[in-house]
Amino acid sequence: MNRMILAALVFATSLVQAQQAEKPVIRLVDPLRENNSTRSSKVFVSGSTCKSCALTINGTDVKVYSTGGFAHELKLIPGYNNVELVATQGKQQAVKKLSFQYVLPSPPDTVKTLDIVQIQTFPEGNLVLQPGDKIRFRVKGLTGCVVMVNNKLQLFEMPANPMPGIYQGEYTVSAADSFVTTKIPVTIKDSSGKAVTKLTQAQVSLAAEASPDLLVTRGRLAHLLFGLGDDRLGGAKIGYIDSLIPLQMTGKIGSLYRIKLSKYRTAYIPDDVVDFLPKGTFPPSSLTGNWRVYGDSVYDYVQVALTARLPYQSFQEVGPSRIVVDVFGATSNTNWITQLENTKAIKNVWYEQREDEVLRITIELQHSQHWGHTIYYNGSMLVIRVKQQPQQLSLNRLKIAVDAGHGGGNTGAGGPANSSEKMLALAVSLKLQRTLQQQGAFVTMTRTTERFVDNKERILFYRDSLPDLLISIHLNSSADPVNVGGTGVFYRYVGFRPLSRFIYQRMLELGLREYGNTGSFNFMLNSPTEYPNALVEMLFISNPAEEELIMDEKFQQQIADKIVAGIRDFLESCKEG
Numbered sequence: 237m238n239r240m241i242l243a244a245l246v247f248a249t250s251l252v253q254a255q256q257a258e259k260p261v262i263r264l265v266d267p268l269r270e271n272n273s274t275r276s277s278k279v280f281v282s283g284s285t286c287k288s289c290a291l292t293i294n295g296t297d298v299k300v301y302s303t304g305g306f307a308h309e310l311k312l313i314p315g316y317n318n319v320e321l322v323a324t325q326g327k328q329q330a331v332k333k334l335s336f337q338y339v340l341p342s343p344p345d346t347v348k349t350l351d352i353v354q355i356q357t358f359p360e361g362n363l364v365l366q367p368g369d370k371i372r373f374r375v376k377g378l379t380g381c382v383v384m385v386n387n388k389l390q391l392f393e394m395p396a397n398p399m400p401g402i403y404q405g406e407y408t409v410s411a412a413d414s415f416v417t418t419k420i421p422v423t424i425k426d427s428s429g430k431a432v433t434k435l436t437q438a439q440v441s442l443a444a445e446a447s448p449d450l451l452v453t454r455g456r457l458a459h460l461l462f463g464l465g466d467d468r469l470g471g472a473k474i475g476y477i478d479s480l481i482p483l484q485m486t487g488k489i490g491s492l493y494r495i496k497l498s499k500y501r502t503a504y505i506p507d508d509v510v511d512f513l514p515k516g517t518f519p520p521s522s523l524t525g526n527w528r529v530y531g532d533s534v535y536d537y538v539q540v541a542l543t544a545r546l547p548y549q550s551f552q553e554v555g556p557s558r559i560v561v562d563v564f565g566a567t568s569n570t571n572w573i574t575q576l577e578n579t580k581a582i583k584n585v586w587y588e589q590r591e592d593e594v595l596r597i598t599i600e601l602q603h604s605q606h607w608g609h610t611i612y613y614n615g616s617m618l619v620i621r622v623k624q625q626p627q628q629l630s631l632n633r634l635k636i637a638v639d640a641g642h643g644g645g646n647t648g649a650g651g652p653a654n655s656s657e658k659m660l661a662l663a664v665s666l667k668l669q670r671t672l673q674q675q676g677a678f679v680t681m682t683r684t685t686e687r688f689v690d691n692k693e694r695i696l697f698y699r700d701s702l703p704d705l706l707i708s709i710h711l712n713s714s715a716d717p718v719n720v721g722g723t724g725v726f727y728r729y730v731g732f733r734p735l736s737r738f739i740y741q742r743m744l745e746l747g748l749r750e751y752g753n754t755g756s757f758n759f760m761l762n763s764p765t766e767y768p769n770a771l772v773e774m775l776f777i778s779n780p781a782e783e784e785l786i787m788d789e790k791f792q793q794q795i796a797d798k799i800v801a802g803i804r805d806f807l808e809s810c811k812e813g
Contacts, residue, residue, distance in 0.1 A: 258286045260323040260330035265652055266717070273337045274312070281334070282307035282652040282717045282780065285323040289330075292322045303787055305653035305780035307717035312338040344399030350426050352377040352434045357420075359464055361490030363440045367411040369487060371440070375403040377424045384423045386413070409442070417441040449485040450517045451493060451510040453477060456699070457692055458509040460549065464489055469758040474503060474549045475765070478612045481545045482513060482520040497547055497564040498594045520546050521593060522616075523569035531579040531624070538585055538599060538620040542566065545613050550620075550765065552731035557601040559609050561620060566595035581607070581624040604813030606731030607704075608767040623767065626704060629807040632676025636803070637703035639761055640665035640681070641710040644688025649713035651783035657711045660786055662686060664774065665709045667796040675800065691760040699766060705735065706769040707799060708761040711777040711786065712751070721779040722749030726771040728762040730755065734809060736770035739802030746794060748775055748782075768806075772799060 264283035272279075284304040285291050291298045291306055298308045310319065319334040347353055354376040357363075363371070375383055375391055379400035383391040391403035409415075419435035443449065458481075460474040471492075483505065487494040492504040525541030546565040553560060568589050575585065584600040599609075599622065607623040626633060641661040642648035648657030662683065669679045680701055683689050698706060714720035725740040727733050733755060740753045751773070762771055774795055775782040785791045 258288055258325060260286055260289045260325040260328050262291075262321050262323050262330050262332045263654065264332070265650060265654070267334065270333065271335050271337075273339055275339050275341060277312050277338060279310050279312060279336055280307060280715070280717055281310060281319065281321070282778070284653040285330070286325055289323040289325045291324075294320055299780075301653070301780045301784040303651075303653035303655070303780070303784050305651060305655075305783050307652055307778075307780045309716075309718045310336070312336055314338050314340050346399050347376060347378045347401050350378050350381070350424065350430055350432055352383075352422060352424050352432060355422050355434060355436050357436055357438055359489045360438065362438050362488070364443050364488035365409045365415075365440060366443050366486055367409055367413075369409045371407045371409065371420075373403075373405055373407060373422070375422055375424075377401055377403065378426065380427070382425045384425075386420050387423065409440075411442075413442060415440045415442045443485070443487055448496075448519065449515075450513040450519065451483045451485050451495065451505070452513050453479050453481045453483065453505075453509060454511055455479060455509055456696060458505065460495075460547065461492065461504040461506075464492065464504065471504070472758055473763060476763070477547055478545065480613070481547050482517065483510065483547060484519045495547075499592060501564065501594070503547075519565075520544050521565040521567070522546055523567050524587075524595060525569065527570055527573040527585070529573065529575040529579060529582060529585050531576070531581070534624060536579040536582040536622045536624060538582070538597065538622070539614075540570075540597065540618040540620075542616050542618055544616055546618070548611060548618070550609065550611055552606050552729045552765075554604070554606075554730055554733075557604050557606055557731065559599040559601070559606070559620070559622065561597040561599075561611065562590070563595045563597065563618065565593050567593055568595055581622045603810070605734060605810045606729070606768065608765060610766050625810060629810050630676075631672065631800075631804065631807070634704040634807075635678045635680065635701075636672055637680045637698055637701070637706040637767075638665050638668050638672070638682070639694060639698075639706060639708035640683050641708060643683050643686060646688055649711060649777050651777040651787075652717060652780045653783055653787070655777060655783050655787055657713070657777055659686065660711060660777070660792075661709045663789070664786075664792045664795055667793050668707070668709065668799055671793075671796045671800050695760060695764065698764065703767055705803065706761065706764075706767055707739075707803075708759075708769070708771045710771060710773050711775065712773040713778040714776055715778075717776075717778040717780065721776040721782050722751030723775050724751035724754060724773045726754045726757040726759065726762060726773065727769070728755065728757050728759070729765065732768040732770070735768045735803070735806045738805040738809070739770055739772060739799055742798040742802040742805065743772070743774075743795070746791075746798060751776075 266282045287304045291300050293308050298306050300306050317336045321332045323330040356374040358372040383403040385407050389407045391405035394402045417439050421433050423433040425431040459476045461471040483495040485493050486496050491507050522542040522544045528539045546563050548563045550561045583602045588596050590596045603625045607625050610621045642658035672679050723743045725736040727736040737753050
């Protein structure tokens with residue numbers, strides 16, 4: 237008994253000494269400056285203190301997590317708001333003072349003299365256009381004037397909402413325009429006849445309509461875009477296409493060439509994945525020849541005879557499961573499709589001429605689950621390669637790719653307690669690798685150490701190694717570290733949704749909030765069609781409660797176990813279909 241009492245006293249003394257040695261400190265991750273200005277009535281303060289410290293912000297107790305992390309929401313009043321953070325450990329304190337100037341929106345600033353202070357064009361950037369193309373203008377100038385574009389188009393002053401002096405109109409480019417890489421003049425004239433002329437910032441030139449320029453794709457990552465929209469994930473992709481495919485260029489907006497796929501279909505392509513073909517090259521078109529459908533031990537194939545490489549797009553359908561491929565510039569001259577009996581993934585193949593020079597190929601699948609497809613050219617022969625469902629739907633028969641997000645200089649997000657997405661994603665990925673290997677799976681990894689791997693390298697690595705499945709591991713983040721949190725799984729193609737949904741359902745068993753199973757996600761690691769893939773945003777590293785969870789190695793292993801369980805559920809569902 238005396239030994240037990242002595243041991244308890246020693247432990248208590250050591251604990252007190254450890255707490256006394258831990259001096260109070262305040263480290264902020266948001267905001268990073270002491271003096272701040274904002275137009276929002278709500279801001280957040282997040283960071284870390286000593287793990288055993290008590291923390292107050294303007295006298296209000298704030299929860300400190302076992303990591304030392306904290307986050308707090310502040311409501312501001314117009315003007316200056318002083319904020320005091322106090323961390324206390326015993327009789328010691330650390331104090332940090334902040335200020336937030338809450339600036340109310342300024343009233344509209346109207347133009348007081350004869351002038352043009354802003355010219356906006358839509359689309360934005362330098363333009364290469366054809367006759368018939370339209371440019372939208374929005375001009376800010378003195379109210380009550382006449383505004384002309386290129387001395388041809390009068391803009392009209394809009395109702396005074398939010399302010400007077402906003403003129404708008406749509407200019408139609410004509411063959412008579414003398415745009416030779418020039419800027420367009422915009423003139424404002426008042427009632428006395430005085431005028432001021434200014435030029436657009438962007439340059440405009442005319443493309444030759446009679447002899448269109450032809451581009452040709454190069455490299456392994458050429459891709460088509462639906463439009464000019466953009467966000468942090470880039471423009472919405474139609475999909476990747478093979479190299480050496482001619483494309484008819486009809487204009488350029490910024491760094492994107494506009495291309496004509498068909499009479500009613502336009503797309504865009506980045507200028508760094510194409511070259512110009514010699515003037516006089518014919519626009520791409522082809523009659524189709526004979527078709528052949530057959531299989532080997534891993535894939536089924538659809539071969540379509542063409543005389544030229546043509547652009548294409550593909551998409552997946554479910555219920556029933558189909559792969560649909562539109563070939564632009566193709567006209568059917570096919571009188572038979574030969575289908576061999578050695579196919580295991582393909583049930584049937586047919587085509588329809590959707591419109592002039594748009595041929596649609598439909599591939600009906602044997603199984604409900606899509607296992608991936610690839611489109612490429614063998615010379616001018618179009619090949620659609622369809623992955624067969626694995627004969628053995630068990631982990632010890634599959635090759636599974638685990639992609640640890642970020643790495644090196646691509647640090648990803650950070651948490652209040654100075655945690656790092658790149659390090660935590662790697663930690664969970666290594667546990668997932670080990671857990672899968674214990675189940676007999678062959679696992680390929682993007683990275684097993686702390687290093688940078690470009691997303692383009694990742695795409696090409698897995699295009700060459702062709703896993704059966706890919707799981708990409710990340711952490712989410714939000715500007716709101718208090719109210720936003722939860723787990724989410726992301727996919728792009730509807731045929732790959734089952735994998736993400738089964739993993740998502742298992743992740744929710746950990747008691748995490750729902751953030752959603754999100755489709756059509758335009759992330760690079762979700763873009764391959766070659767294999768089912770899912771991006772797991774385990775939780776929000778910005779939220780101190782969830783940061784505390786993910787920094788716990790036992791919880792990291794629980795996540796790995798749930799992902800493996802979700803993969804198992806997915807494989808079981810495939811047996812039924």
